Amino acid sequence: MTHDLIVLGAGPAGAAAAVTAARAGLAVALVDRALFPRDKLCGGGITGRAQGFLDHTFGALPAGLLHPVATLRLSHGGQELGTLPCDPPFGTTMRHRFDAVLRGLALQAGAQDYAGRRADRIDPGTGRVTLSDGTALQAPVLIGADGVHSATARALWGRAHDPARVAFALEVEAPPRPGPDVLDIDLGAAAWGYGWAFPKAGGLTVGVGGLQPHNPDLRARLDRYLAAQDAPAGLRVKGHHLPFGETRAVPGEGRVLLAGDAAGLVDPITGEGIGWAVHSGRLAALAAARALAEDAPGAALGHYAAALAPVLDELRRARLLRGLIYARPLRGNFARMLARHPAVQQRYVDLMQGRRDYADIGLGSVLRVLRRTLAAGLDRARPRG
């Protein structure tokens, strides 16, 4: 079967790529090994930035798909640092429904459905993909949106990510908490990561995650965090990797473009990946459409890399800042800084709302506040009298 574009993976990145390409008039094959609705382990937190990308890419989403949560509580090791109102509210969602809706919109736009079939052989040189049922697909451009363990990235480079730099997260679905909905983030629940409790319509998703090599005791950390959240015992625990700051400098090779987790597009501080998946999927599809219109499919990667450059810059700045937030000697200071400076808490919220980016946060100002906090701590520790 010959198409203009093959999109491998029908999560948020793949659905965004497929809907964009199909609306641009391309013949698109949308492949996923799963039958939908399918689950994806995820907090399902949809930031303001992600909501913007979703609107821009898919248009209006069904009412009720996102559950609004208007309060964020930041803690460190169970100690509350601050509680902030969020206007507009964050959205939360269950991925089995959310992903099925996005994929449905891509099919409605005209993408051809190859669900329930794994991409078994991907030949980046020829653009030929063989599915698990033997179907052979061919296209001048491929978009690999097949997640953190991307078979497309493995076909290109032998492995999808560096195990020393990837994160691992554990999560449970808990019953809803009584009282008003609050989005909880505990920056001390995991090393180089955090814990979260996100209320949803009818439930609470609780998890901890952080860079894999720094969290050999992640299960014990989850148990402590669950106890702090008063979650009942015996909930089913699931785990999944996320490319937490393992961004690829070049998002593909030859005729192959990578989007979403396959390209490592997860914020290294907040762990947010859905918004970047949608945005990168759309940019990859636009790049493919432009290259095909120019009759130069080989130019797609160049167009895509140029469009994605500001995102890669943003994630690079976040990675630099992460060292100041999560490195062991500074971690406590960042928490103290958050506790003492409501303006810094507000910046954290603004970042998640998409009202600021890491360039606006300014490494310089963070360093200044950290220095002041550190100096105050040293002063307190100095023997008196």
Ligand SMILES: Cc1cc2nc3c(=O)[nH]c(=O)nc-3n(C[C@H](O)[C@H](O)[C@H](O)COP(=O)(O)OP(=O)(O)OC[C@H]3O[C@@H](n4cnc5c(N)ncnc54)[C@H](O)[C@@H]3O)c2cc1C
């Ligand atoms: C525990 C956890 C919590 C998270 N919480 C949040 C959060 O609250 N907010 C947020 O924004 N982000 C969160 N993330 C990150 C977010 O889940 C990802 O960044 C996002 O799912 C990336 O979307 P994607 O489309 O790139 O990949 P995916 O959603 O992983 O989709 C990839 C698709 O590819 C398919 N696939 C894989 N291999 C093949 C193959 N060989 N053939 C065919 N199909 C294939 C899979 O079936 C899947 O449907 C979290 C991640 C984890 C692990």
